[in-house]
Amino acid sequence: QGSNITFYGKLDVAIENVRFSAASGKAASTASYLSNDISYWGLRGNEDLGDGTRAYFKLESGFSADTGTSSGGNQLFDREALVGYGATWGALQLGSQYAPSLFVQARSDPFGRNNNGNGITLTQQIPGNLRGFVGQLPLNNAVQYISPSLDGVVVRVLHSFSERAAAPKDLGEFSGGSIDYFKGGPLYVGLSYEVQKLAGATPTTVLSNKTAALGASYVFSQAKLFGYLMHNTLTNAAAVNAQLVGVSVPLGLSDVKASYSQRKLNGDDAGKANIIAIGYFYHLSKRTEVYTSWAHLHNGAGTNFGIWPSDKTYAPPVVAGGAGLPVLGQSINSLELGLRHFF
Amino acid sequence: QGSNITFYGKLDVAIENVRFSAASGKAASTASYLSNDISYWGLRGNEDLGDGTRAYFKLESGFSADTGTSSGGNQLFDREALVGYGATWGALQLGSQYAPSLFVQARSDPFGRNNNGNGITLTQQIPGNLRGFVGQLPLNNAVQYISPSLDGVVVRVLHSFSERAAAPKDLGEFSGGSIDYFKGGPLYVGLSYEVQKLAGATPTTVLSNKTAALGASYVFSQAKLFGYLMHNTLTNAAAVNAQLVGVSVPLGLSDVKASYSQRKLNGDDAGKANIIAIGYFYHLSKRTEVYTSWAHLHNGAGTNFGIWPSDKTYAPPVVAGGAGLPVLGQSINSLELGLRHFF
C-alpha cells in the first residue's frame, strides 16, 4: 500500500482583457480578469497483476487557480474518479468518466481544450447550452470498455446508469462510443456518437440528445492541420451543426496556433456564432510555457455565448460582477497573457 | 518537514442490481446502480520523538467513487482528522475521531464494514435512524485515550465536547469506551459502551442515547466465526436489540463469507428487520479483489431500512431518482459485482 501513486497537476492562469461589443440596449464595455484556464490536481496509480493484467485508478480534481475554488464543489474529483482493470482484451473502468467524444474533440483542435480560441465553446455542452457533446463534466455511475489498439484502432464504449427504479427508467441515462485511428504516423481520425436522455416538459417525457462528431488531424512538414465536424439533434428541436478548422505551426521553442470554429442552429439565421483565434506559445521547458492568445467570438442575434476562460462570461447568466454579459448578439474580443505550469 | 507522509486510499465500486418487493401501495420494481462501497483517500504521518514517544496525525477523506463526490461535503476529512502523541503509557488523540464502538463492530462482522451483507445497516446510526452505535461519522471535538496492549487487552476512552456555554451544557456531548482482547491467537472479544446526548422535543430537554455492544470472532481450522450483540436505549423510548452471526471461509485465493443479522424494536412486532447475505471474494493481489455478493433485507411493516451500498436507498427519504424507495415493509434483494483496489 502507498506505493506507485503519482501526483500530478496543472496551473494555468492568464491576465485577460475582454471587450464586449455594443448590442441592443447595451453599450460596449470592457473588463480585465485574472482568468483560470483548465487547472487541476490529481493522483493516479497502477498495479501490475501479472500476465498482462493490471488494476489502476485515477482521481482528478479541477480548481480555479485564480481563486483556489474547487470547480466541482462537493464533487471533489470532478475530472474523473475511476477504478479500472486491464488485460490483453482491453480495459474495463468503473466510476465517473469523461465521454469518449471528449478525446476526439481534444485531438482535433489545435488549442486542445484550452485558451480563448478553443472549439469547445461552440461544440461542448455548457450551462445554458445543452446542444453539443458531453464534455464539461464526466458521466457519473459509468462503466466503460476501452479496447486495445488493433492496428491503430481503439474503440471506447461507455454507459452511464440512470439508477432509477421508477419510470421513466432511462431518464438521465447516457450511452456513447468512439473509434480512434492513430498508428504513430501523421494521421489521426476519430469518430464519436452519443445519446443522452434528458428531462422533457412533463415528468414522463424523455428527450434524446444525440451528438455525432468526426475529427481529424494531419502532420505536414511545416504545420499540423486540424478539422472537426459536429452534428447534434434533440427531440422536437432543430439540429445544431458545428465545424472547426485549425493549424499549429512549430517555430523553434514556440508554437503558433490558429483556428476558426462556427456553430449554427438549423433554420435560424439568428442562431449562428463563430470564433476566430490566434495564439503564440513559448515553451520555457517541457512543463512550463508562457502564451498570448487573441480571439473574437461573434454572437448572432439569437445567441449569447460567453468566451472561455473568462469565468464571468463563459456561463451566462453571469454573476453580478460580470453585469449580465454577454447579452444576445453581443460579440466579444478576448486577449490573454498567461502562464501554464504542469507538475 | 515533508518527510514520513504516507498517502493511502481505497476505491470500491460495484455494479448493483436491486429488486424492491411489492408493498402496500407500491408495486415491485428494480433498478441498476453503479454503487460506491466505502472509498477514501488519506494521508498520515509519524514522527519518532525518542524514548518511545512519538507524534502522529491522520487526515482521511471519504468519497463516492461512482461520482467523485466528497462524502462529507465541506467536512473534507470526514473519516478522522486527528493529531496524536504516543508514549509507553498509551496514546492521546485530539480531533475528529471514530467512536471506539466502531472497531468492535468491524472486527465482529465477516463483511467488515463493506458490501450489502454487512451488519452496520442494522446496528449503526444512519440518517433517519438514530438507534445504533455512532459509526457513520467520526465524533468532532474529541479527545481519546488509547492504552497500550496489556496482555492482549486494549482500552479506549473517548470524550467529545458539547462546546456549549449555555444550558443544557451537555447537549451534543458524547462519551464512549471499549475494551478489546486480542493476543494474536484465534480469539477476539470486544466490548463497547457509549452515551450520546441528543436534543429532545423542547430546547432544554436532553435525551440519552446509550449503546452497549459485545462482539467476538474465533478462527477455527476451516473457517472464522463471528458474532455481535447490540443493545440500545433512548430516554422515553423502547429499547432496540440487534444480533449478527457470520462466517468466513478461505478457499485458496478466495474467501466465501455469509452472515445473518437482525434488529428489533422492543414491543413492536412491526419494528423488525433482518439481512441474510453471502459473498464471494477473489484476491487478484494483496491490494486488489473482485467480488460478488448477494443480500436480502427484510423490512418489517414498520421499518424501511435501505441496503448498503445503494446510495439511492441507503438513507431514505431518497432523492427523486430512487423514487422514494424503500417504503415501510418493502424488502430488498441486492446483487453486487464489484472491484476493490487499495493504494
Add this chain to the structure above:
Amino acid sequence: QGSNITFYGKLDVAIENVRFSAASGKAASTASYLSNDISYWGLRGNEDLGDGTRAYFKLESGFSADTGTSSGGNQLFDREALVGYGATWGALQLGSQYAPSLFVQARSDPFGRNNNGNGITLTQQIPGNLRGFVGQLPLNNAVQYISPSLDGVVVRVLHSFSERAAAPKDLGEFSGGSIDYFKGGPLYVGLSYEVQKLAGATPTTVLSNKTAALGASYVFSQAKLFGYLMHNTLTNAAAVNAQLVGVSVPLGLSDVKASYSQRKLNGDDAGKANIIAIGYFYHLSKRTEVYTSWAHLHNGAGTNFGIWPSDKTYAPPVVAGGAGLPVLGQSINSLELGLRHFF
C-alpha cells in the same frame, strides 16, 4: 511531471477553557472547547528553468483539525493558490494570494498568527469587523510582484482585479504593498499599506478601506522584542488605531511569550478592546511542540470581539452552541493546552 512536489502541513489542536464575564443582561458563563488553531495541508513545487529563472506553484488548504472541515468550503485552496515565475529581477505571481500586510504583522507578533494571544484578533479583518488589514483570506484574482532582496530590502506589490465590466468598475478591487527590511541581523522592520474598495449603502457607492501598518522586532541577548502599529480609515467613518507590544524569551527547549495589544475606534470610548496574553511552548522536536497559553480579552461597552482560536466565539454572530457570546462589553478569559505538529 510529478517531480519536485512537496507535501506539507500542520495540525494544531488545543483543549480550551473559556470564561465569559458578566455583561448587561448576561450572566457570566464558561465553556470547554476542542479548538483548532491554524491547521492546513498543501503542496508546492519548483522547476529550475536555468539562468536563474524558475517556475513554481503553491496550493494550500486550511482545515479545522477538530472537525476535519475544510475552512474555505468550496474554496479548497483557501490559503493561497498561485503559480509564479521567478528571475533575477524578482518574481511575478498569479492567483489567490495573501496581502503583503499579512507578513509584516506575522513577523511583528511573538505569537505569529497563532494562539489566543495573537494580535490579529484586533488588527485583522474578521467577519463582522471590516476594519483591519486583509489577512483572514487571500485576495482572489491577484497579480503580485516580489522584488529580490536588495541589501536586505524586499518590496511586494499586489493588485487584485475587480473583474467588473459595469460601473462602479473598482468595486471589490484591492491594491497593497509592503517594504520589509531584514538583513540577517537582529533587526526586522516592515511597512505595509493597502486600499480595498468596499460596497457602500447604494449600488454605485464605493468605500475606500485603507490600512497602514508598521511592524518591527529586535533580538536582544536574552529576549526578542516585538512591536506593531496599525492605522485604518474608512470613507465617512472614524479611524481605527491598534498597537501591539510583545516579547519572546527562549529557555532551553522552551519559549515564553507575552504580548499586549489594543484597538480603539477614534472618538468612541466604548469602542476599545485589548488583549493581554502569556504562553509557554515546549519543543518536543523541530516539528512538534506542546504549549499552554492564557489570554484575557477586554471588550469595551461597544465591542464584542471573540477570542481566537475558539471557533464558537471568534466570529459573532455565533452558532447556537455558543449561545450568542460574546455580547457587547463581555470580556473573555481563555486557557489553552495544545499540541502542534508540522509535517
